[in-house]
Amino acid sequence: MPHSETESLPLLQAQSLCFARNDEAIFGPLDFELRPGDVVLIEGDNGSGKTTLLKVLSGLLEPSSGNVLLHGVPLTLAKLSHQVALLGHLPGLKLELSALENLRFATGMGGIRPGITPRLALASVGLEGYGDVPLRTLSAGQRKRVALARLLLVPAALWLLDEPYANLDREGIELVNRLLDNHAHRGGAALITSHGAYAFTSGMPRRIALRPAA
């Protein structure tokens, strides 16, 4: 995997990043960078702008000032970067299709990492045997696991995960932590949000705190 050349440049840089909705500041100027191997937790109370920040970093919302650089290149609306996997509140899965069909579509769209198949990925998130029933009949937590399986399959250097722990039971939380560890060891980076009410199994190395900008 060619991440030797990217080692020198940070994967993601935020430079005095601000966001305002109808001129009301949501989060203040933020400066941080992610290098390969970094996993960073964004903490903040309800309404502090965590979801908004992830959307800005993925390019879905435009910052009101400041820059987002991916591999040193500014992220613009016209040219989104495709090294980024965003897992938002909405998982982007079709409830009428089965888990396997959803995953096959995802790999068709985004490519697939070498050495893994949709079925293997599903097994490694603890959903063996649930591959062929429509997603509609799975519970909230089971659906979340399917979305995690997609992260495993589709190659992306930067993961942006919005409250990945929500809806998951203890075992599910450990699963997320394991996935993040593996991703970091492979040279990826991840930014995840949480309001810190969960009993984590391992401490996160770095944190960014969001506070209301007003």
Added chain:
Amino acid sequence: MPHSETESLPLLQAQSLCFARNDEAIFGPLDFELRPGDVVLIEGDNGSGKTTLLKVLSGLLEPSSGNVLLHGVPLTLAKLSHQVALLGHLPGLKLELSALENLRFATGMGGIRPGITPRLALASVGLEGYGDVPLRTLSAGQRKRVALARLLLVPAALWLLDEPYANLDREGIELVNRLLDNHAHRGGAALITSHGAYAFTSGMPRRIALRPAA
């Protein structure tokens, strides 16, 4: 408040309650009862049937066998009990209306406890000053708090809360615990669900564990 006569009978009784969807058992025979002052936590992994159980207890789903008794009276589809407040995954709030308008509607429909007003209830869930903006512009956690304010306002002896802690920050979780304590002291009872991944501030007195029936 006339809860002296109800003291003798349990508020809620489940008698060998089973639920099956298309002949697939979701939860096994359950027997438990709630008396005034009880707060019970339903624990179970993802997909173990917590949401389903609450719907059965409120009368929205019919058990496949067994009974639900409210004040000793069997709950039937035709005659739902109106002593029950259900707070599900969907809060039943209108995003176009403000928090106060939503709460006023709720009290118009369900009546109001003596000695409290919508504005006071909103203040006591930490949303002072947010009463007049459309709910659409509040974050996930802030909306959840509005739903909690409704619980405070509308009289109901039995609370059924589905994952009340989800989406809330630490302070919000403490708020829920405080609300539950007060409700219990007033002679109410509550049944809440969780998969136990939260860092609670106080232990729950009683738990019911749901395990996959299969």
Added chain:
Amino acid sequence: MKSGTTTSACLALLRRDLLLLWRRRGDALNPMLFAVIVVALFPFALGPETAVLARIAAGTIFVAVLLAMLLSLDALFRSDLEDGSLEQLVLSPHPLSLLLGCKVFVHWLTTALPLILIAPLLAQLLSLPPNMLPVLLVALALATPLLSLIGAVCVALTVGMRRSGMLLTLLVLPLIVPALIFGAGACNAAQDGLAYSAPLLWLAAWLVLSLVLAPLAAAAALKISLT
């Protein structure tokens, strides 16, 4: 702890629904626009000959109004379902049929009434003979509440499904065809100079019956389809 009275509950529901409508007043104009557009399409499709247009005017306006109402019916309970309000309504301590009656009334007030008010304009667009306008208006005033009421029963039946839009149409239409036949029939009779009061009286009788039965039926249907 005392719970509110049924009257206050109905008033609260009416107030909330009207307030919601006011907040989304842009959307409230939509059925009107739709009817105008459907009517305006016909001259394009048929060519601008006044004689042809006048002949089909009353029928086309009737169809356009019914379609506009039909399409807005789908939204009658949908948003309440999506955000969980409908569950709360069913669990509330008041007669469900009365509450649904309130919702139907708001629906009529906010979709059918504007449609009836712009019917004269639609008539002008299709060059309907002016002396037929009163008959058309009376027929619409009788047929539209019928549609709201019958529609509510069907919506209540389909409310549990995702994307039931057109299935709903399918359910409502057979029930509403008689209203169309009598309503448009009265107009056509008037245009041909025949007596037109009999079909209107039939419509009225049917409306009275529906006013009593439809809310009860809707409440029963809703309980079936939610549980």
Added chain:
Amino acid sequence: MKSGTTTSACLALLRRDLLLLWRRRGDALNPMLFAVIVVALFPFALGPETAVLARIAAGTIFVAVLLAMLLSLDALFRSDLEDGSLEQLVLSPHPLSLLLGCKVFVHWLTTALPLILIAPLLAQLLSLPPNMLPVLLVALALATPLLSLIGAVCVALTVGMRRSGMLLTLLVLPLIVPALIFGAGACNAAQDGLAYSAPLLWLAAWLVLSLVLAPLAAAAALKISLT
């Protein structure tokens, strides 16, 4: 880590959308049902005189088909938006216009094609003269893709809103009126025994233009309304 090719992405999208449609095949029939119902209402509304019906047959069928497609347009991106798939599509490494083109193609294939296939039945219901049927079919075959394409641009603009149903109608209609005029115009000309190839050629030229421009415009509009 290599990402998939654009061709494979388009194929994956086509396969998924068709599969979804198959899973919801009940819904897929809806536009057809709607068109049948609209057409079937007219004999009730106008009375059963064959001469009148035949005169308005082609125009009414055209209007019914356009309305049916219009109403199904709303769902083009809605479910993708609601479950977050649309965000994933925008963030994917392939040209958005191409992906949207695929979605439009599926839309046409699954709503317009069935409508064209049942057009002969509709023609029968309104006693359209049989020799006019081929003109009607050709006109529909040219006008319906136009509607899918132009509609996609408008849907992309309104996709960020809740409940945009009828606003969409308002946006699409002015843009689609010419297609209706030319399409129905060709039919009416044929009925009067006049030459009808000129309007059809106009439609064809316009279709070619839209095929090239509309996907690009839709992609631009979608980016505007998502961000």
Added chain:
Amino acid sequence: MADFFAMHGYAAYVWPAYAVFAIVLIADALTPLFARRRVLREIDSRQRRAASRKPT
């Protein structure tokens, strides 16, 4: 003068036309005034909200 108002029998068409012109444009001229008042009121209440929130 009455002759002038009668417009040789076209009064029913001419005067409404001028009236529509006047009414619509006057309404158009007034909307910004009302909108301005509404916006100022909104800004004021928003600032008050911000001011009341800050101390807590």
Added chain:
Amino acid sequence: MNPLLLWFHKLGSPPYFYRFAGRWLPWLYALALISGCAGFYGALFTAPADYQQGDSFRILYVHVPCAWMSLFAYLFMAANGFVALVWRIKLSETLAMASAPIGAAFTFITLVTGSLWGKPTWGTWWTWDARLTSELVLLFLYFGVIGLYHAIEDRRQAARAAAFLALVGIVNLPIVHYSVIWWNTLHQAQTVSLLGPSKIAPSMLWPLLTLAFATHVYFFASLLARTRVALLELESGKDWVRALLPSPETGHG
């Protein structure tokens, strides 16, 4: 930079434009009012009655200027929309959205006065003639732009989406204008021309031109007034707006 460009650059800044518009507004309203009164005097008193249409032809003096304005306002809106989409200039977004309701008002007047004129001359209020139809479509387009703008919550995103729609709808303008040439219609063909000789008597022409001038000036006056309000709303969080208000009475700090 050349001074004109520099001035345009400065004009693009909301606070500057707000003050600039505030200075010019009274003058524009006054000019529109005066020239409008002069035009109406000519239209009602000095112009002779038409030998064919009698006094009904006096509707021309409201119909035609408004018809021209309905097209001009759309063009203006689309041009600003283009600038807004390509260069993302906030002021252009605002100008484009402010011209939509004014244009819709003129279109509405055109349709109503046209109908009022049609009844005595053609014997019907409305026919489905190409010009009338395309003008109605123009009204729907204006409604679509306004509706889209109000249906989206984020003001800037709403403006961009509506501007995009306005650009797509511009294909309708040539149809309105040339419909009388392309199809033979009931409606009057072009009679007034600024460049070539007009087919209309000078005593009938000058009030028309004066009124056309007045409506143009009015358009810009109304545009500036609306833009000022819109800028206030858009920039309500900015310091220059706070400075405009009487200092908030919660003045403890």
